[in-house]
Amino acid sequence: MPTLAHYLIVSGLLFALGMAGVLLRRNLLIIFMGLELMLNAANLSLVAFSRFNLGPDGMPNYNAQVFVFFIITVAAAEVAVGLAIIVALYRAKQTTHVEDLNTLKF
Amino acid sequence: MQLVLFWIFSLLMLLCAMGVVFFRNPVSSAMSLVLSFIALAAVFVTLDAFFIAVVQVLVYAGAVMVLFLFIIMLLDLREEKRRRVRLSAWLGGGLVVGGFISALLKVVLGLPALFVTKPVLSHPLANDIEQVGFNLFRNFNLPFQMIGVLLLVATVGVVLLSKKELK
Numbered sequence: 001m002p003t004l005a006h007y008l009i010v011s012g013l014l015f016a017l018g019m020a021g022v023l024l025r026r027n028l029l030i031i032f033m034g035l036e037l038m039l040n041a042a043n044l045s046l047v048a049f050s051r052f053n054l055g056p057d058g059m060p061n062y063n064a065q066v067f068v069f070f071i072i073t074v075a076a077a078e079v080a081v082g083l084a085i086i087v088a089l090y091r092a093k094q095t096t097h098v099e100d101l102n103t104l105k106f
Numbered sequence: 107m108q109l110v111l112f113w114i115f116s117l118l119m120l121l122c123a124m125g126v127v128f129f130r131n132p133v134s135s136a137m138s139l140v141l142s143f144i145a146l147a148a149v150f151v152t153l154d155a156f157f158i159a160v161v162q163v164l165v166y167a168g169a170v171m172v173l174f175l176f177i178i179m180l181l182d183l184r185e186e187k188r189r190r191v192r193l194s195a196w197l198g199g200g201l202v203v204g205g206f207i208s209a210l211l212k213v214v215l216g217l218p219a220l221f222v223t224k225p226v227l228s229h230p231l232a233n234d235i236e237q238v239g240f241n242l243f244r245n246f247n248l249p250f251q252m253i254g255v256l257l258l259v260a261t262v263g264v265v266l267l268s269k270k271e272l273k
Contacts (some may be wrong), residue, residue, distance in 0.1 A: 070249060
């Protein structure tokens with residue numbers, strides 16, 4: 001049977017991969033996908049904690065699952081707004097490459 | 107059996123997440139992200155979180171990724187040209203990620219309290235949608251309504267942002 005540590009390590013590795021995507025890639029869309037991976041890693045560890053710490057009635061702690069539901073909803077809203085911003089940016093600059101967007105660079 | 111399924115789906119998830127980071131073509135990245143989300147839904151099922159697994163497939167693998175693919179199509183993104191690799195960026199990024207992974211392994215492997223198997227549920231066949239729904243509407247009613255307002259604001263904002271010229 002997988003233990004809580006298994007789930008936490010898998011969730012941490014998923015978070016690390018998302019962070020690698022944000023830090024190493026230079027395409028705005030891929031950076032956005034990395035953000036989604038990081039949000040999902042947080043969801044995985046929340047659900048794992050909810051299953052491994054049963055409430056007084058012997059059932060999983062459903063507060064964590066409600067929290068995950070909220071995270072998914074906010075992530076969907078965030079993706080919609082972020083992609084609209086990327087489209088507006090592409091209209092203005094014809095690029096989604098972060099190194100071409102250096103107007104504000106000091 | 108459950109351990110085998112856990113490893114199959116979590117390795118699939120991690121491999122596809124690596125694909126997202128390392129593929130050059132944005133469409134390949136998006137497709138491997140879809141596969142990663144579906145594998146994550148399967149991992150949720152091993153945690154008895156059926157409602158969250160279904161929502162994961164519907165919202166992430168369905169709606170969000172369709173949005174991503176539409177934007178890739180709309181912007182007509184091609185395979186990225188090979189640019190000069192910036193050594194400092196890769197070194198810094200690798201250092202941060204490696205440091206995070208080593209800190210994570212040190213903390214998790216150093217806590218024996220985390221090596222517990224799943225406790226047995228009192229009602230293994232309970233309807234978890236019902237439980238989540240009760241909790242959502244009874245204890246988290248105000249945040250639920252705020253989420254509704256947030257979605258409305260996001261919709262209006264997206265429509266406004268995608269207009270050709272703002273008046």
